[in-house]
Amino acid sequence: MRVRLGVNVDHVATLRQARRTPYPDPAEAALAAERAGADQITVHLREDRRHIQDRDLEVLRKVVTTVLNLEMAATQEMVRVALEHRPDTVTLVPERRQELTTEGGLDVASQKDQLKSLIKLLRDAEIRVSLFIDPDLDQVRASHKLAVEAVELNTGRYAETRSEGARKEELDRIENAAKMAKKLGIEVAAGHGLHYHNVEALLAVTEITELNIGHSIVARAVLDGFDRAVRDMRALMAPSR
Numbered sequence: 351m352r353v354r355l356g357v358n359v360d361h362v363a364t365l366r367q368a369r370r371t372p373y374p375d376p377a378e379a380a381l382a383a384e385r386a387g388a389d390q391i392t393v394h395l396r397e398d399r400r401h402i403q404d405r406d407l408e409v410l411r412k413v414v415t416t417v418l419n420l421e422m423a424a425t426q427e428m429v430r431v432a433l434e435h436r437p438d439t440v441t442l443v444p445e446r447r448q449e450l451t452t453e454g455g456l457d458v459a460s461q462k463d464q465l466k467s468l469i470k471l472l473r474d475a476e477i478r479v480s481l482f483i484d485p486d487l488d489q490v491r492a493s494h495k496l497a498v499e500a501v502e503l504n505t506g507r508y509a510e511t512r513s514e515g516a517r518k519e520e521l522d523r524i525e526n527a528a529k530m531a532k533k534l535g536i537e538v539a540a541g542h543g544l545h546y547h548n549v550e551a552l553l554a555v556t557e558i559t560e561l562n563i564g565h566s567i568v569a570r571a572v573l574d575g576f577d578r579a580v581r582d583m584r585a586l587m588a589p590s591r
């Protein structure tokens with residue numbers, strides 16, 4: 351089965367926010383990603399708004415014609431934003447202000463009651479809910495108790511492993527969690543830290559039906575476009591003096 355690709359365009363906005371210019375626009379990147387074969391556009395509206403802004407979400411909702419997946423913290427404030435903009439899917443993630451990027455998955459069991467009420471609000475608005483969790487059987491069981499449609503398994507640790515042994519161990523953990531989720535009727539996505547050299551091994555885990563990938567794609571896009579960008583500027587300057 352073809353694995354769906356969710357392209358995370360957050361870091362296009364990171365570049366824009368670094369200079370507070372109107373460009374580059376993550377919505378333009380989203381359209382380019384869809385033209386190139388992305389099945390889904392993923393964005394993480396962080397509480398500190400360090401990359402995408404509320405307005406980006408508004409524009410993305412209007413222009414994305416595949417699936418819009420909003421990653422967000424499990425808070426009342428973010429649920430209010432989701433209900434206003436109506437993404438197709440919400441992926442609930444843990445969020446710490448000091449972190450460089452999402453670190454670790456949600457501890458579902460310890461926040462069961464809070465998650466339950468937030469999930470109900472999203473469900474009532476016909477938004478599909480996914481939980482970003484570590485590949486841990488207890489987290490899968492706890493997610494099942496909340497009757498979510500999907501989980502996204504955190505591949506961050508897999509991506510960080512250095513030795514073959516540790517990598518194999520982490521892949522096994524991902525596979526076991528994916529198998530259990532599928533058995534319980536939960537759709538399985540995965541993501542975090544995936545790049546051009548570590549994605550292939552994950553494809554062997556056939557229970558995974560979706561991958562969300564951002565940083566490595568944006569990083570490659572910057573360098574692949576560099577030659578053209580310099581040539582365009584050079585050509586513009588050519589007729590002068």
Ligand code: PXP
Nearest residue numbers: 452482541542543562563564565
């Ligand atoms: N999935 C989740 C839940 C994330 O939080 C992120 C990072 O925002 C990604 C996928 C994409 O990770 P990366 O940018 O490392 O590819």
